[in-house]
Amino acid sequence: MRWKLLRRRLSISAPRMIVRSHLPWPMRWAVLALALGFSAALALWAFEFGRDIAGLDRLDRVQSPTPVASDATDLEQLRSERDKAQSIANTAESLLKTERTTQERLVGQIKALEAENMVLKGDLGFFERLLPTSGKAELVVRGLQAEVVGSGQLRYQLLVMQQGKAPTEFKGRYELTLRGQLGGQSWSQQPSGAQRSLQFRQYQRVDGMLEFPALVVVDALQVRVLDAQGGVRASQDVSL
Known part of the structure; x- marks a missing residue:
């Protein structure tokens, strides 16, 4: 029986043996993390290198201001437009008041001229009736x-x-x-x-x-x- 077992192990039909080096699990995880980090760094470097070659980074820096600066510029523009609109509204209100005052003064002058015209017409009619007539009376x-x-x-x-x-x-x-x-x-x-x-x-x-x-x-x-x-x-x- 022993001989048969020994021959089976030494023959071609004997089970395959694999020799593995034994590494602790923390070492394995550290090696895996280093490999992933290296790959990510390499991919990021390739992406940035491609952007630099295409000139996209410089274009973004020139055309795209920072969000804070853009918001501040928009706010300042809105304030300027508001001030202009307020100034126009104030000017329009002042012009309306001036026009209203002028119109009231003109209405008063028209009424006074109409009254004076009526008086002049009355005087004219009166003096027309006073024209000398033919006759011998002195x-x-x-x-x-x-x-x-x-x-x-x-x-x-x-x-x-x-x-x-x-x-x-x-x-x-x-x-x-x-x-x-x-x-x-x-x-x-x-x-x-x-x-x-x-x-x-x-x-x-x-x-x-x-x-x-x-x-x-x-x-x-x-x-x-x-x-x-x-x-x-x-x-x-x-x-x-």
Whole structure:
């Protein structure tokens, strides 16, 4: 039996024997880590070498600033744009206020000019009515106007003129007489201030206010011009 076992071990059919060197596990892990590190370092070196040859690293440094610097630049640009927009808004508001003030002033001036135009038109109409008419009278009353402006108040205006190339100075007075109805009866009166003196060479404009009883309904005004001797030189009536 022993012989058979010995022959089997020495023959070709004997089991294969492997001789291995025995290394501890920490050494094996250290060798493996060194190999992996060397491979990674080699791969990184090859990658960086390729980037350097292609010039990509320099291009990135030129075109791509650092994130912090880029954010700061964007923030500064936004602030500058905000300040410009605020300045434009302030300027626009100031212009609007100035334009509004100018417009209000122009509206006031337009209203004043319209009122002055109305006054001028009234004066023009008044003086047009005062143009001399053909006639032989030397002294005339023109443009007599009267208007009741309140309870017991009447406003009047008239122009007394002397016709002729070289009129002499006139001295006299004028009298005003109101006519109307009071309680269904005819009524007439020369109110206080209805007589005033006149002294002119060519013309004299007269206007004023007359007072009368509030219950009277005035429907006419008469004016008479008297000379220094009391003679009537001209007269005119106007209906209200």
